[in-house]
Amino acid sequence: MQRLKPIFKRSLLTAAMVASSLSLPAFAQEQYVDAVQHLIDRGVTVTASFDAPGGMTGYVGEMQGRPIAFYLTPNKEHVVVGTMLNADGENLTEPKVQELVQGPQNEKAWNTLEKANWVRDGDANAPVIVYTFTDPNCPYCHRFRQSAEPWIDAGEVQLRHVMVGILKPDSLPKAATILGSDNPRDALKENQQNHDNGGISVDRTIVSANAKLVRKNNQLMSSLGLSATPSTYYRDGDGNIQMKQGAARPGEMPAIMGSSKP
Numbered sequence: 627m628q629r630l631k632p633i634f635k636r637s638l639l640t641a642a643m644v645a646s647s648l649s650l651p652a653f654a655q656e657q658y659v660d661a662v663q664h665l666i667d668r669g670v671t672v673t674a675s676f677d678a679p680g681g682m683t684g685y686v687g688e689m690q691g692r693p694i695a696f697y698l699t700p701n702k703e704h705v706v707v708g709t710m711l712n713a714d715g716e717n718l719t720e721p722k723v724q725e726l727v728q729g730p731q732n733e734k735a736w737n738t739l740e741k742a743n744w745v746r747d748g749d750a751n752a753p754v755i756v757y758t759f760t761d762p763n764c765p766y767c768h769r770f771r772q773s774a775e776p777w778i779d780a781g782e783v784q785l786r787h788v789m790v791g792i793l794k795p796d797s798l799p800k801a802a803t804i805l806g807s808d809n810p811r812d813a814l815k816e817n818q819q820n821h822d823n824g825g826i827s828v829d830r831t832i833v834s835a836n837a838k839l840v841r842k843n844n845q846l847m848s849s850l851g852l853s854a855t856p857s858t859y860y861r862d863g864d865g866n867i868q869m870k871q872g873a874a875r876p877g878e879m880p881a882i883m884g885s886s887k888p
Contacts, residue, residue, distance in 0.1 A: 661705045662698060670694060674726040678710065679718070686726045691851045693727045695719045732867035735850050736859055739788060742846055743839040745810040747771070748784035754884040758858040759847050760787040762800035766873040767856045768821045773879050780888035787814060790843045790855065798840050799828040806836030858882060 658666060662685065666672065671688045678684035681700040686693060696707040709719045739757045754777070760767045777783040789805050791798025800817065803826055807813035817826040847857065857871045860882045870882060880886050 659698065659702045661703055662696075665696065665705060665707075670696075676722060676726070679712070682706075684710075684719075684722060686723055688727070693723050695723055728869075729866060732859065732869055735869070736867045738846065738850075739786070739859060742788050743805055743843055744786040744788045745804060745814045746784055746786055747811065747814060748778040749781045750784065752778075752781055752784040754783045754861075755786060756783055756858060756860045756882060757786045757788060758856045759790050759843070759852060761790050761793045761797050761855045762804065762817050762825050763794045763797045764855045765821075768818065770856045770858070770874055771818055773874065773876065774883060776888045777883040777885070782885060782888065783883050788843050788846070789840060790847055791840045792844060792847070792855070796828060798837060798844075799830075799833045800826055801840040801843075802833040802836040803827075803829045805839050806832040860884070 658672070662672070669689050672685055673687045674685070676684045676686075678697050683698040684695065685698065686695050688694065694707065695709070696705050697710065698705055709717060712718055736757070742757075744757065756774075758767070758770065760771075771785070774783060774785055778785060789801040791801040804810055804813040804817060807829070813826060820826065850857075852871060854872045856873070857869065858874065859867060859869050861884070862868050862881060863884075868881075870878065874882055
């Protein structure tokens with residue numbers, strides 16, 4: 627994230643932090659001072675406001691599907707768009723974005739994912755649930771599954787694969803073959819075991835009946851503002867929903883899996 631800047635125009639998008647959008651009806655009818663209204667006229671949707679240091683009023687909102695934060699000066703004549711740091715270099719903006727935008731949005735996404743078309747990988751009684759968008763052709767999804775294997779084998783985590791088909795022409799047919807098979811778990815395992823050799827063989831009969839399920843998952847992924855696989859949702863130690871887009875580094879796995887490596 628960039629440091630706080632006093633100029634609006636080009637800093638607007640670069641100051642925005644990647645996540646999904648959230649808007650609350652309570653702000654729909656509120657009247658804003660001109661400095662804030664100019665941002666709204668340019669496409670910013672205000673989600674919430676809060677008291678900020680220096681007598682300023684902070685705002686978090688969304689622009690083009692990306693969270694944005696900005697600050698209204700005490701004289702209410704200027705807005706400063708971007709990230710606020712204190713004298714110790716601490717980021718004061720990110721926690722507010724997490725609390726007021728990303729946190730509620732991730733909770734909403736979690737509830738939606740529970741109803742999505744996914745394949746359970748691991749013990750149904752495993753206490754930790756992790757959702758991940760998986761493309762059958764995605765090498766990073768494959769590596770993520772390999773990294774998660776110790777937790778899955780130990781019965782500590784159930785990895786719920788939301789199957790999508792976005793990377794290659796045969797991604798959707800493969801995903802549909804997995805979702806529509808008599809035993810999706812075995813089909814998923816087959817794709818994992820044969821990943822380096824092209825993965826699961828496509829069954830056209832299954833695909834014709836189940837392609838719509840994959841397309842629905844594709845649409846869900848897009849609606850959440852995600853553009854990479856794997857994209858993974860998990861609960862942190864405080865019970866808050868977090869999202870990791872792209873491949874997880876080894877040091878991130880304990881947090882995603884909810885415990886140290888078995």
